[in-house]
Amino acid sequence: MAEPFKNFIDRALVERMAARLAAAGPGFDAAAFVHQASAGLEALELKARTLQLCAALEATLPADFAAAADRLDAAMAGDDGLASWALWPVGEFVARRGLATPERALATLRLLTQRFTAEFAIRPFIVEHPALVYTTLSRWAEDPDENVRRLASEGTRPRLPWGQRLTALVADPAPNLPLLRRLQDDPSEFVRRSVANHLNDIAKDHPALVVDWVREHLPGAGAERLALLRHASRTLVKKGDAAMLALWGHGSAFEGDAVLLLAPSRLAVGETLSLSLTLASRASTPQRLVVDYRVHHVKADGRRTAKVFKGWKLELAPGASVTLARRHSMKPVTTRRYFAGAHRVDIQVNGSVVAGAEFELAL
Structure with a gap:
């Protein structure tokens, strides 16, 4: 049986976080962080563990968000910097404390997503600061790092599992379409898979839009785009959508x-x-x-x-x-x-x- 995700956020991780944050500069109370973050941790489920570590960060990082973000950036630097599950509560902290200074917060999320993922943390910024976020994501869609490019698709998915539902984008996914057009032929399969899942999300609410997308992009598609479009079509194919089935050569009734x-x-x-x-x-x-x-x-x-x-x-x-x-x-x-x-x-x-x-x- 696979290890439960909650077990990755344990006291050992808390102590590693404290050590990295303390090494990032003077003035961090590592003992207070460990005490608050680890109290009763074993009895908590995954989300509760994440929120408890986030609360410990709020209690021990500077009240000024820019100063806190500077320390977090420094703690993530290097091969032994904060990474993986340690960054889930960091993303939660940025989403809570950074909304008033979104430019600075997005800069930290760009670093964070290269070491874990910022797909959950960026969603409150999409809701509160859509113009700034989409301008930033348009630039990130050309980023040299595949993780940053993927965030432009994954972070804006209307129905991202485990993530805050973006109800405005469920109703109208149009703001995301230019990003998906730029990313669907990305050299990284990691990015292309996100685009496919994103289109499949859209298909649950706007099937005709995704049928039209496949109709437009299927002719002459190479193997990589073909795989993306098939994966993006999966929900409509399973539902028996006649238009989508016809595009894939399965439109005729069984004789x-x-x-x-x-x-x-x-x-x-x-x-x-x-x-x-x-x-x-x-x-x-x-x-x-x-x-x-x-x-x-x-x-x-x-x-x-x-x-x-x-x-x-x-x-x-x-x-x-x-x-x-x-x-x-x-x-x-x-x-x-x-x-x-x-x-x-x-x-x-x-x-x-x-x-x-x-x-x-x-x-």
């Missing part, structure tokens, strides 16, 4: 017969459901197919809500048949609570449901 078998017909939470799907073509030409499946989970009030899971991509020859198999786990996950009752699985081919079957889930 043939589909039979879905589920086994067992009754299972308990924690067990595994087996799917067996047979597709038989009745077409006279090959068919390019995107095959996904939707599980309709029973909710507490008895309603069923669907979640799409990726299945298969294939080309089915004229008159041919194929059997596809998948094992679907019903083990508990943190993002979904299971309830007993009749669940349903639908098969979606090129965006249209072609087969379905039900199974009973017991607790």
Whole structure:
């Protein structure tokens, strides 16, 4: 099992932070920082640990933000400078204390993102100082450091996981589009992946905009841009968006017969459901197919809500048949609570449901 993220913010990290901040210049009370930052730390979850270290920084760094930022910049310098998880509370500190002096704060975030990430810390500045931030990000999109270029995309994602939702950009992502145009062919895969995820965020609220983006940028795309556009299309493809499927050559309805078998017909939470799907073509030409499946989970009030899971991509020859198999786990996950009752699985081919079957889930 992977190490919980919260364990990376421990007393040893607090002591390393104190040592680096003290070495950055006179006047830092390292003992007070360690005492406040580490008090009861082991009992706290990740966010609470971050906020406690941020509070310790507020109590021990200079009240003048520029002076505090100077110390933080110095503490980040060098191969042994502050880096990685130590910088999450630093970013929180900058986001809290730097809003009144955004130019100085953004300069520190540029350094910080090269050693960890400033994608969360920059979001309050986008809300409070959009003109300044977008002017800065336009410059950062040409920065020699890939981490800074990535921040121009990742920090402005409307629905960034774990991050403050940028409701104005959810409603209208237009301010971000010039940045994405400049970055979608970036030499760094790290940057391009962020652009793909950003476009996929936009697709959840403005599907037609992303369909138009792919339509514009797909012709003549090289392998790297092609991979970016595919990743950016994933939500709309899973939803069966007809326009997006057509752009990727999967716009035609399936011509043939589909039979879905589920086994067992009754299972308990924690067990595994087996799917067996047979597709038989009745077409006279090959068919390019995107095959996904939707599980309709029973909710507490008895309603069923669907979640799409990726299945298969294939080309089915004229008159041919194929059997596809998948094992679907019903083990508990943190993002979904299971309830007993009749669940349903639908098969979606090129965006249209072609087969379905039900199974009973017991607790």
